[in-house]
Amino acid sequence: xxxxxxxxxxxxxxxxxxxxxxxxxxxxxxxxxxxxxxxxxxxxxxxxxxxxxxxxxxxxxxxxxxxxxxxxxxxxxxxxxxxxxxxxxxxxxxxxxxxxxxxxxxxxxxxxxxxxxxxxxxxxxxxxxxxxxxxxxxxxxxxxxxxxxxxxxxxxxxxxxxxxxxxxxxxxxxxxxxxxxxxxxxxxxxxxxxxxxxxxxxxxxxxxxxxxxxxxxxxxxxxxxxxxxxxxxxxxxxxxxxxxxxxxxxxxxxxxxxxxxxxxxxxxxxxxxxxxxxxxxxxxxxxxxxxxxxxxxxxxxxxxxxxxxxxxxxxxxxxxxxxxxxxxxxxxxxxxxxxxxxxxxxxxxxxxxxxxxxxxxxxxxxxxxxxxxxxxxxxxxxxxxxxxxxxxxxxxxxxxxxxxxxxxxxxxxxxxxxxxxxxxxxxxxxxxxxxxxxxxxxxxxxxxxxxxxxxxxxxxxxxxxxxxxxxxxxxxxxxxxxxxxxxxxxxxxxxxxxxxxxxxxxxxxxxxxxxxxxxxxxxxxxxx
Amino acid sequence: xxxxxxxxxxxxxxxxxxxxxxxxxxxxxxxxxxxxxxxxxxxxxxxxxxxxxxxxxxxxxxxxxxxxxxxxxxxxxxxxxxxxxxxxxxxxxxxxxxxxxxxxxxxxxxxxxxxxxxxxxxxxxxxxxxxxxxxxxxxxxxxxxxxxxxxxxxxxxxxxxxxxxxxxxxxxxxxxxxxxxxxxxxxxxxxxxxxxxxxxxxxxxxxxxxxxxxxxxxxxxxxxxxxxxxxxxxxxxxxxxxxxxxxxxxxxxxxxxxxxxxxxxxxxxxxxxxxxxxxxxxxxxxxxxxxxxxxxxxxxxxxxxxxxxxxxxxxxxxxxxxxxxxxxxxxxxxxxxxxxxxxxxxxxxxxxxxxxxxxxxxxxxxxxxxxxxxxxxxxxxxxxxxxxxxxxxxxxxxxxxxxxxxxxxxxx
Ligand SMILES: Nc1ncnc2c1ncn2[C@@H]1O[C@H](COP(=O)(O)OP(=O)(O)OP(=O)(O)O)[C@@H](O)[C@H]1O
Ligand SMILES: [Mg+2]
Numbered sequence: 001x002x003x004x005x006x007x008x009x010x011x012x013x014x015x016x017x018x019x020x021x022x023x024x025x026x027x028x029x030x031x032x033x034x035x036x037x038x039x040x041x042x043x044x045x046x047x048x049x050x051x052x053x054x055x056x057x058x059x060x061x062x063x064x065x066x067x068x069x070x071x072x073x074x075x076x077x078x079x080x081x082x083x084x085x086x087x088x089x090x091x092x093x094x095x096x097x098x099x100x101x102x103x104x105x106x107x108x109x110x111x112x113x114x115x116x117x118x119x120x121x122x123x124x125x126x127x128x129x130x131x132x133x134x135x136x137x138x139x140x141x142x143x144x145x146x147x148x149x150x151x152x153x154x155x156x157x158x159x160x161x162x163x164x165x166x167x168x169x170x171x172x173x174x175x176x177x178x179x180x181x182x183x184x185x186x187x188x189x190x191x192x193x194x195x196x197x198x199x200x201x202x203x204x205x206x207x208x209x210x211x212x213x214x215x216x217x218x219x220x221x222x223x224x225x226x227x228x229x230x231x232x233x234x235x236x237x238x239x240x241x242x243x244x245x246x247x248x249x250x251x252x253x254x255x256x257x258x259x260x261x262x263x264x265x266x267x268x269x270x271x272x273x274x275x276x277x278x279x280x281x282x283x284x285x286x287x288x289x290x291x292x293x294x295x296x297x298x299x300x301x302x303x304x305x306x307x308x309x310x311x312x313x314x315x316x317x318x319x320x321x322x323x324x325x326x327x328x329x330x331x332x333x334x335x336x337x338x339x340x341x342x343x344x345x346x347x348x349x350x351x352x353x354x355x356x357x358x359x360x361x362x363x364x365x366x367x368x369x370x371x372x373x374x375x376x377x378x379x380x381x382x383x384x385x386x387x388x389x390x391x392x393x394x395x396x397x398x399x400x401x402x403x404x405x406x407x408x409x410x411x412x413x414x415x416x417x418x419x420x421x422x423x424x425x426x427x428x429x430x431x432x433x434x435x436x437x438x439x440x441x442x443x444x445x446x447x448x449x450x451x452x453x454x455x456x457x458x459x460x461x462x463x464x465x466x467x468x469x470x471x472x473x474x475x476x477x478x479x480x481x482x483x484x485x486x487x488x489x490x491x492x493x494x495x496x497x498x499x500x501x502x503x504x505x506x507x508x509x510x511x512x513x514x515x516x517x518x519x520x521x522x523x524x525x526x527x528x
Numbered sequence: 529x530x531x532x533x534x535x536x537x538x539x540x541x542x543x544x545x546x547x548x549x550x551x552x553x554x555x556x557x558x559x560x561x562x563x564x565x566x567x568x569x570x571x572x573x574x575x576x577x578x579x580x581x582x583x584x585x586x587x588x589x590x591x592x593x594x595x596x597x598x599x600x601x602x603x604x605x606x607x608x609x610x611x612x613x614x615x616x617x618x619x620x621x622x623x624x625x626x627x628x629x630x631x632x633x634x635x636x637x638x639x640x641x642x643x644x645x646x647x648x649x650x651x652x653x654x655x656x657x658x659x660x661x662x663x664x665x666x667x668x669x670x671x672x673x674x675x676x677x678x679x680x681x682x683x684x685x686x687x688x689x690x691x692x693x694x695x696x697x698x699x700x701x702x703x704x705x706x707x708x709x710x711x712x713x714x715x716x717x718x719x720x721x722x723x724x725x726x727x728x729x730x731x732x733x734x735x736x737x738x739x740x741x742x743x744x745x746x747x748x749x750x751x752x753x754x755x756x757x758x759x760x761x762x763x764x765x766x767x768x769x770x771x772x773x774x775x776x777x778x779x780x781x782x783x784x785x786x787x788x789x790x791x792x793x794x795x796x797x798x799x800x801x802x803x804x805x806x807x808x809x810x811x812x813x814x815x816x817x818x819x820x821x822x823x824x825x826x827x828x829x830x831x832x833x834x835x836x837x838x839x840x841x842x843x844x845x846x847x848x849x850x851x852x853x854x855x856x857x858x859x860x861x862x863x864x865x866x867x868x869x870x871x872x873x874x875x876x877x878x879x880x881x882x883x884x885x886x887x888x889x890x891x892x893x894x895x896x897x898x899x900x901x902x903x904x905x906x907x908x909x910x911x912x913x914x915x916x917x918x919x920x921x922x923x924x925x926x927x928x929x930x931x932x933x934x935x936x937x938x939x940x
Binding site for chain 1: 790792793795797798801804805810811812813814815
């Protein structure tokens with residue numbers, strides 16, 4: 001990675017307070033031309049806040065601004081709105097969802113950068129009335145997508161695309177910008193599968209070679225080691241270190257982030273042969289765009305942790321979504337010896353199943369509500385739990401809610417000021433943990449979990465997996481874990497099914513050899 | 529099957545009013561030509577006003593109850609022009625010109641206010657309408673003749689202060705637009721058919737992407753209009769006495785074309801973006817406050833023209849009441865057409881105007897034949913106008929809640 005040493009960005013002595021809570025303390029960050037600079041830190045360490053300052057986001061300015069100074073290309077600058085940031089040549093892929101679901105891919109990519117042509121009225125009344133040039137806009141969108149080697153229909157509506165594709169649309173929007181000098185990626189890979197993430201990483205490298213500087217935030221440390229030139233580590237708003245890649249290791253970064261070393265999740269062994277089958281799936285077909293399930297048969301035993309793995313786009317995501325009734329599906333599913341109606345999410349929830357969806361960005365959380373109310377809302381709604389019966393009507397059982405929320409906050413290590421803090425004031429990763437707590441509050445007999453550790457830092461990841469194992473062992477909850485991280489599957493699952501082309505290619509023991517997993521994922525039947 | 533059901537539930541309100549309209553027409557015993565005469569006039573009168581509500585909906589501001597302000601601006605201009613005794617088209621153009629700066633200023637002020645009342649836009653415009661009505665009354669009831677010099681025996685009360693409660697535009701602006709060109713209804717139908725046929729044929733030969741089913745449908749409709757029109761002209765039926773105010777309809781058509789054009793411009797797209805999600809719009813660098821002010825200004829200006837079009841057709845107005853009604857009735861009409869707080873189209877505006885006024889025409893008559901009392905029909909239509917607004921606002925907030933719940937459920 002060549003570097004001519006010209007500094008693009010200098011953030012000096014940056015501090016930020018939210019309502020008296022100091023979340024950044026004297027951060028110094030410098031980025032050079034063509035450099036890929038990684039930022040790592042636990043959930044709530046202050047990474048997004050730092051980037052929001054750089055991008056002039058209104059959350060920063062409506063909460064009293066920040067301290068410190070920013071220099072861009074050697075000159076001091078004041079960035080008081082995203083507009084200012086863009087004018088300087090700063091682009092940002094935000095951690096939260098920034099697409100308009102009702103718009104097409106093209107409209108989103110060209111958002112506020114639409115190509116227009118003159119007409120009679122615009123010549124008299126000004127450029128605001130220029131007509132949109134849909135053809136050129138579509139071409140631009142296509143070009144930007146092809147830079148990412150993505151084959152997405154540029155006229156498709158965003159609503160209904162798989163999350164991974166949405167993420168690439170957001171990235172394409174940044175790539176389409178012409179005067180780009182510095183690009184911020186706030187956890188772009190959190191919603192991507194490993195292969196999609198690889199594609200993104202190679203795009204980052206290509207971009208850097210053209211002289212664009214990149215700030216890259218991720219919780220997957222191996223990604224950091226793959227592409228970054230230098231890495232800044234934040235812990236609780238303090239800059240613990242800035243290191244160049246050659247002088248550090250994954251282990252050291254992890255230790256710097258968390259402040260202590262992390263052991264891996266313990267394995268366990270159970271005998272499944274005499275267990276009864278709790279979920280029997282036959283001929284399941286699910287029409288989920290980008291993750292179609294062709295024909296899946298599965299028998300899931302009571303009390304096991306069943307893993308579902310496979311490459312992106314092969315349909316592993318579709319299985320849970322189909323059974324939970326979120327996408328059109330057909331076939332037969334029996335739960336607890338009773339036929340489960342398809343395409344009826346409410347009924348499925350009532351029967352004691354629950355689902356932690358892979359798509360957790362922006363959906364599902366009532367942002368203005370407190371952490372505790374978010375956690376218990378679905379349980380109240382579906383199972384009428386956490387209610388006190390007062391005869392004619394029932395009221396919320398505040399103390400029970402508080403106790404449950406506090407237990408979850410402690411178990412999952414949700415970093416917040418307390419159960420009554422509004423969810424919108426939590427960092428992205430901590431909001432994810434609230435989503436997990438929500439699913440657990442339903443106390444399901446069977447829990448589908450998709451990508452539970454997405455966007456969650458390595459320390460908290462262990463906590464989340466430990467919690468799942470504990471629920472499984474203590475409460476006998478059956479868990480179906482869908483994940484694109486094989487290591488995660490192998491660490492806690494009893495059996496792992498690998499999905500390819502919408503079918504089950506084979507079911508393996510977590511201790512099976514890597515080669516066997518590889519073969520199945522590539523779509524070859526395993527030799528039994 | 530599910531498609532049929534979805535169509536029915538999505539258009540329940542409009543379908544209900546079609547049924548009421550058709551039944552009412554039957555019961556009232558009105559003959560078709562008489563009904564047509566009335567409805568054509570009312571369409572010409574009110575469509576413009578209803579259309580002026582579309583742009584704020586596009587920008588996410590919801591139903592703009594503050595078009596009352598635009599209506600006031602239009603009315604004030606009419607009063608001035610009537611005082612100056614400038615008749616006909618000239619008077620109308622002048623009043624549009626006079627109303628314009630006033631409407632712009634009112635629009636800017638409303639827009640600014642709304643930017644401070646985020647998320648409570650509709651209730652704010654509603655209250656603003658009431659508030660400004662107070663100012664309007666102050667000016668025309670107390671200040672005219674005392675502080676603002678005005679000598680006019682016809683307009684001003686005999687005490688010399690304040691305007692009379694109703695103003696007659698006969699000999700002034702009355703029908704200034706309508707009478708530019710009046711054509712018998714059958715001729716109009718035939719001409720419309722020919723234009724329709726022409727437009728779609730050229731479209732068909734230019735690009736082949738037009739759907740065949742739609743083409744055939746439109747072709748048949750056009751041929752029917754031509755055939756029916758010519759037949760009526762030939763037989764000299766009663767329909768020939770229905771004379772369409774083409775001038776007014778051309779202005780309405782002009783507005784439809786403008787709105788369609790506008791949604792395809794950069795500014796229109798920005799408005800849609802702001803309407804869809806303000807936060808995302810701002811992060812993309814759109815100045816959403818500015819866009820919302822522009823939307824309010826456009827709506828207020830259009831409403832001021834709308835009121836002028838309305839009153840020239842009616843020919844007389846109640847000085848202190850016409851603008852109030854204008855807002856409520858336009859909103860009710862839009863909602864009856866199937867529009868919602870979040871989505872409104874030209875088609876819905878026009879259909880709504882048609883259905884709403886059909887109800888207006890038939891309900892007193894139906895009331896008389898059914899209950900022997902026209903007053904009952906009168907009550908009925910006031911009841912419907914306010915009822916429909918209340919109902920759809922309630923429906924809107926209910927839908928919002930359901931969506932939030934649905935999302936909450938999806939995520940678990
Ligand atoms: N709008 C806000 N109001 C109050 N506090 C906030 C707000 N946004 C963030 N915080 C707090 O600031 C701290 C840093 O949050 P930030 O979003 O920067 O974390 P992060 O490093 O990006 O974490 P993650 O990996 O989870 O995305 C957190 O403690 C969070 O609770
Ligand atoms: Mg973050």
